Amino acid sequence: MKSSKIDQLLQDLKKTDEVARQRATNELWQLWFGQKGEIGRDLLRRSQFFLEAGNFEKAEELLTETIQNYPDFAEAWNRRAVVYFSQEKYQQARKDCEQVIQIIPYHFGALHGLGLCLLALGKYREAIAAFRKALEVQPHALINQKLILECTALL
Structure with missing residues (x-):
């Protein structure tokens, strides 16, 4: 997922200009969330809905299924890490974070x-x-x- 655009965004994160840094941060999140197109974005939105509703089991189930279908979808791993962390399942969250870092x-x-x-x-x-x-x-x-x-x- 590395490209000249991403390289530029990563350089912008290092600038002293806060507006440039915030823009780069937002664009990187958009790239990560959009890695699998609208289908991926929809799955992440649905999992976030379950997480915010306190339905950790359903959020985890949806994200696990997403990961099985799209094992290179870094943001699905990252969102599942958030679900695990929210439940104080720190070792599982750690493993998912490490998987994200392997991908990106x-x-x-x-x-x-x-x-x-x-x-x-x-x-x-x-x-x-x-x-x-x-x-x-x-x-x-x-x-x-x-x-x-x-x-x-x-x-």
């Missing part, structure tokens, strides 16, 4: 999510490494800087 190594959402999972699991050094990787992609993401400090304090 620069997926800053999954890198951040991996850090959150590792933090929740008490693996502070690994969490710091994940947050640092997220910062390599999105250096102005203050949340990751804050979380590195939190993990450091917990060591």
Whole structure:
């Protein structure tokens, strides 16, 4: 999923111009959500509806089926990681974040999510490494800087 457009968006994430960074962030999310076209977007929307309604089982079921049908659909893995994390199933969420990163190594959402999972699991050094990787992609993401400090304090 790498192209010159994506390379430009990744460079824009590093700019000091906040508007350029936000535009690049939004465009990358749109690319990831749109990876499988309207069918994929619809499946993700439906899973989000179930998640927001608190129906984790249905959201997980829909996303698992989506992953079985489209194993390279990184955002389906990422959304399932969110479902697992929401249920405090941190090890399962971690595995899904790692799968996203295998597909899209620069997926800053999954890198951040991996850090959150590792933090929740008490693996502070690994969490710091994940947050640092997220910062390599999105250096102005203050949340990751804050979380590195939190993990450091917990060591």
